[in-house]
Amino acid sequence: MSLGLTRAQWLAVLAVLVALALLPLGLKRFGIYMLSLWCVFVVAGHGLNLTMGYAGQISLGHAAFFGIGAYASALLVQAGWSFWLALPAAGAICVAAGLVVGFPALRVQHHYLAFATLGFNVLAWLFFRNEEWLTGGNFGVRNITRPALFGRSLDGDLAFFYACLALMAAASYATAWLLATPWGRAFAALRDNPIRAESLGIDIRAYTLAAFALGALYAGVAGAFFAPLVGYIDPSPFHLTHSLAFMMAIIVGGAGRFFGPFLGIAVLILLPEWLRGISGGALTRIAQEWYLVGFGVLVMAMVVWCPGGLLGLAGRLRRRA
Template structure:
């Protein structure tokens, strides 16, 4: 990290701490949602942007995390233990799903995760004795941290912010570690990565499982935030929404998913005057973005910057997606 980047991160963090002060409940709640979805989208970004695999079950993993946390906290287990179990469950499920799917190429993971998300929805809806069926689960307590209750929306926002910073820090560390560098090598040029001794399948599987674990963590946060969970919140459409968050922000960029989550969560508010046409406009924007800038908004930003301030041309073969 250069000194300038550190400064920007510190400024951003200060901004996030100051932002909810003096705001109404609704805005604080929306910002908390943004934090939660950012964590989940960050995980998906590892799968999609770094390992290059499409996962259509990120909302499903959030569901796993949310239900595990809900059931455990309702039974009196402290939140932190429940969150830990949620993360591990999602991680193991990710390994189990990814192992067979990644034996074959061609986005098979997309299909397996699609099936998983749909199956999970059916199980959550049908097993009423455990999951409450379509009535869902209510009344999950908000956690106490060091004796401080997080019952008010503002204090829960700060709680979520701490979780968000921890998650972002872990992600940063993963990406900087030899593992993370291996993910990047894989994305830039899989053939060369393999020739350098990287196990492509193992790396991809690990990326997917870690990404899923982030989803589980986000779910564990969503339970005390919303305090009401039901199967429809984790249906396939929400997985697609998460996928769009990552891509709109810029997959493969560290801050892409956070930007994307902000766009996807805030856009409905901005486009409220268009009423029913919101999703139509949104879908059109996504298609246009994909046509003109597959790197998402951050990619588009880079393009504009490069045009305004041309620098020395980087080597063509170092570019994303270039293959020999």
């Protein structure tokens, strides 16, 4: 399917993929790890971008879906399942959870929905922390093994990076495809004017639920890769603050724009690590310490002056030039 891209654009996408595949050859172990992390978070970011950026349903519980996927896959693998069976299972559990969370969205909108999803995140986090018999509580799940594919172990950092990159490419393609279908149009209609969408015959109940279920599916699959990537999970990466960070990353990158998550997640997780990597004069140390402050201010500035995010800003500058 062409997805509305010209041949030159497809070639550009291919070139970027090849560049990404070659990039880790010049990186040390930590660099490869950070790039893998970026791939995994971008997949989760696509999910939130679908729910929030395209379908307009504010979701402040994305880290919880991410966590459910991570715990589900880690625990199933430890119970002896193959990772490739645990992965769809984790996705299915997240879809179910997404439907449950989407249900209040049928009754309430906007800020109420923000609180409902936020509450779900708090509850999921309490569950991860308190149900020690299942999740190991604060001690978490240790020694999560990486899977093998077609008899080849993905245990090495580089091998697992390629798995994460393949996942990101597949998820990105799926997103682009979905957005080109009538579903994608219906999501945008739901965001822009739900009542009008309804009068045009779009079943807004079904689409609202679908938006949540899809977002959760992406987050769950990303979480399922996150667990073997870091090798150890405890409740902390799935706290509410990370849901908020996810959401702000999408806003900073550009909500409702296909490339938004790539950029937003890079600003959120790659940029501070890069700052840390620069051998530090006083200035980089200050920049690193105040990074999250700057990020918060950037989010405010974005919403006030540039609702399209960094991508929107780039577009605006290009038009002016």
